[in-house]
Amino acid sequence: MSGAGKRFSKLQVFSDVELEVGEREVLAIIGPSGCGKTTLLRCMNGLIPLTEGEITMEGEAITSPREGVAMVFQHFGLFPWKTVFNNVAYGLKLAGATRAQIDEKIPEYIKLVGLSGFEHYYPYQISGGMQQRCGLARALAVEPRVLLMDEPFGAVDAQTREILQFEMLRIWESRPTTMVFVTHAIDEAVLMGDRVLVLKGRPSTVHEIVEVDLPRPRNRATLLLPRFAELREHVWNTLMADARQAELEVIR
Amino acid sequence: MTAQTVAAARSPVPDAERSSWVTSPLFLKIAAGIVLLLIWEGVVRAFAPGYVAKPSGIVRVFAAVISDRQFLSAAGQTLSAVLIGLLISIVFGTAVGFAMGRINVVERGLRYYVNSLFATPMIAILPLVTLWFGYNADARLAVVVFAAFFSISTNACDGARSVPLEYLEVAQSFRARPFQTLFDIIFPSSLPYLLAGLRLAAGRALVGAVVAEFFVSIPGLGYYILYNSRTFKHNEAFIAVIVLVAVGVSFEALINWLTRRYLPWARRD
Incomplete structure (x- = not known):
């Protein structure tokens, strides 16, 4: 990542934001x-x-x-019809990963965020903190640079x-x-x-x-x-x- | 102290309930059923001519009717028309509903027509349908589709429109293509709506098929009922009614079971 410089104004929400990360x-x-x-x-x-x-x-x-680039949302943005495993795999799947790659990588990220054992739970069955761990794992799983x-x-x-x-x-x-x-x-x-x-x-x-x-x-x-x-x-x-x-x- | 009060208030109630099997739900259901059947039997025997359907008469002809080839073929034709009609309605109704729910231009263009057709009593168009399709099974299928289609498309539209923006934002952020968003997000998110629409559609489809058979006189359970009623075989006719009830109830049960089994998350939202 070489850096980002930007300037804005959107309905006067913000303007002239200059920065580099x-x-x-x-x-x-x-x-x-x-x-x-x-x-x-x-x-x-x-x-x-x-x-x-x-x-x-x-x-x-x-x-x-x-x-x-991957984003973690305040509202978690987990899909209630997907299990923890499938939610974490969502981004990777869209990125075109094969079944084998998903089966290999997803458990690793689930473990990283401390959700091992909850792979087959649905979001409504786990606490808010665990839901956000899941959201974080989903973002990390696509191995973003940002x-x-x-x-x-x-x-x-x-x-x-x-x-x-x-x-x-x-x-x-x-x-x-x-x-x-x-x-x-x-x-x-x-x-x-x-x-x-x-x-x-x-x-x-x-x-x-x-x-x-x-x-x-x-x-x-x-x-x-x-x-x-x-x-x-x-x-x-x-x-x-x-x-x-x-x-x-x-x-x- | 609170705990004591709760315990004290609670204990007499279960005791009273437990003591008597007379109040158990299963017993009450069976007992009420028997009483109703007895009243029916009694009233028919006392006041009605011999050909009027009564429980004992239905039981007597039940085995013969249920194994009668003509009856089975009638049941098969009605049910397959309902199933095919529902299938057509599900596929196209969902497609039209999703298009309306997600594409503003389509929604604005079609909303009034779909709502009006949803509100149209299908029996009213039956004579027209026979003109278009002739007095044959196609007319029945057309009525079934007409009856089922709009409740599915209306619900699909509502479902597609109520997809939370957060889900769409996540999909966008992870760079989902439009068709991936459709199958990964819009479809599952709308499933509870689709099932509600299907439940409604199934009832309407069944009514549509039976009414079409009455009117068009094509073989089926509706026509079986009509023919047997007119030839004073009310017991036989009533068995077809029972089969229709059983189909309606089992379809309802099937949808409830599907919801519990595959959409456990849907009730929590």
Whole structure:
């Protein structure tokens, strides 16, 4: 991945977003609700078109979903009529894998995300956390060079969310890819990202890009580092200045 | 304390129910059935002429009718017309319904016509159908298809339209081609709707076949009923009615079983 530079404006959701994501870099995108984080990510996937500017990957403009990119959705997006196994195999199957390749690879990814033994369960039979593990395995199974995460842990409860964050770090450590991680949780952004992009304003623009110089591999101990708290405070203050202003607007 | 209250409130009820087999559902069903049959038998014996169908008469001719070649062929013809008609309706009704559900232009163009035809009583067009197809089995098949088609296409359309956007987004993200999306996502996601449509269609198809036979006088269970009624063999006629009921009920049971067995996820949404 050579990097991506882009500029946008879509119904003034965001505009003039310029950035580049390096190979195997984790970029966390954070911003207040409704600032267009998810829209930006969908544009990166090519699910919706830009109205201005362009996004390129490996030198090619993204106009529709392309090979080498996979997305994990906030709503999980599992198919209720498919078992865990078939859900995980979905992307790989569409990519043209043979039955033998699927039978060989899918168990590996199911094991990686910790779902062994649940291959033949249907999504409604497993918990929200397990459903998202399944969604993650489906994305990883196509061996993407870029992984797009759309508030992946936004729909699970707080404890599961923490568990999944550390699982995600473990999995990323075992097969690092370029990752764009959209979240509205500051801790999560700082914990995951090599850089944290703060998106805000109306229309949203890149307000600040915070370098996260925390050592990898990261784990629970990372949360206790003074530097973690410092970065967390910094991002918090950056975001809150805006939130307070928004609140004042409402009061007036 | 709550637990005690619950336990106290609960215990008398099951005791009362357990103590008496008279209130068991199976017994009640059988008992009610026997009572109804007895009333029927009694009323017919007391007030009606000898040829009117009564349970004892039906039992007497049952074995002979059920093994009668003419009866079996009539049943075979009616049921195969229903099955073929349903098959045609499923294939084309689903295709038209999906096209309407997923392609706006098609939906806008066809919606009023499909809805109107769905609401049209098929008996009303029967005389016209005989003009188009003649007094033969084709007319019956046409009525069956007409009766079944629109409930399937209407449901297929609803099913295709209610596919959650999230699923389509996932398919798009994983670069599914349109026909893959159709078979991998739109079809399974619409299955509960399709089965509901099929359940409705099966009932209508059965009615359509019988009514067509009445009107067109072609061999089948409907005609068997008509002929035997007119020749004062009501017991024989009634057995054909029983067979039609059995077919309707088993089809319903089959669809319920299919739903439970193959669509366990459908009830959870």
